[in-house]
Amino acid sequence: MSLSHAQELVLRDSTIAFDLDGTLVDTAPDLVGALNTILAEEGLPALPFDDVRKMVGRGAKALLERGFAAAGAPLDADRAPRLVERFIAIYLGRIAHESAPFEGVVETLAALKAAGARLVVCTNKLTHLSVALLDAVDLTRFFDAVVGADDAPAPKPDPRHVLAAIAAVGGDPARAVMVGDSINDVLSAKAAKVPALLVSFGYTEAPVETLGGDLLIDRFSEVPEAAISLLTSCGAEKSGL
Known part of the structure; x- marks a missing residue:
């Protein structure tokens, strides 16, 4: 150009x-992948790609809160810090696999x-x-x-x-x-x-x-x-x- x-x-x-x-x-593919990984670890169903794509952009904690709510298990405030830390570790490990x-x-x-x-x-x-x-x-x-x-x-x-x-x-x-x-x-x-x-x-x-x-x-x-x-x-x- x-x-x-x-x-x-x-x-x-x-x-x-x-x-x-x-x-x-x-970045949606890797964010969706990281979110669905942690949902699976918590025994929750995976979320459709297009649903999670609309949740991106407000930070890791907001994505987790919205993701867990959509999976039918609102995020407990006491567990949130540990799960956010785990999510960040998962995401960092695959940060540009598909992005x-x-x-x-x-x-x-x-x-x-x-x-x-x-x-x-x-x-x-x-x-x-x-x-x-x-x-x-x-x-x-x-x-x-x-x-x-x-x-x-x-x-x-x-x-x-x-x-x-x-x-x-x-x-x-x-x-x-x-x-x-x-x-x-x-x-x-x-x-x-x-x-x-x-x-x-x-x-x-x-x-x-x-x-x-x-x-x-x-x-x-x-x-x-x-x-x-x-x-x-x-x-x-x-x-x-």
Whole structure:
């Protein structure tokens, strides 16, 4: 992918924050596998892939809580810490067995980085799991920082997560875009006064068109053009034009 000089000028020194699961990487196969493994260990039935796919994106504890509830055995608060720890161990052991970047991710990130954009991951996944996944699928090289839920003042939908991610790369919220796939991405971005760019191929229970993002794209390769549009329009609004 090549960008024009004019496009690069807009992107230079901007900050683009990316959600991870369902935005950069199709992680559902390994998350579903890890969840069904722990359900089996607890004597519970496996859940259908499509059902679990919609549960992804709020962190390990939330996924377990929703998964156990769907399997007919609500997660006991006293057992939750041990089961979360076990789930993380299972998942880490298979973190990229079936997971892979979505089509166009590598080429697009390379073009954005070459243009001088500051790239950061802003995810409700734990940071060490995020880094392990990014390493496994060879995406770490594109990012200036990874800010997981445990490294943020509070996780998405809290706006402080987005603001912490932008700050981690020395960025300016007035020149930033949040790219994601879920309502948490939209809520956190909007509250941080950062435009939300949504992808249509991610993980969300509600139709992505209803989430209130500023723009919606169907292909990851559309990120540069969409981000430029948002950066340009937001810049004009903030300057009073």
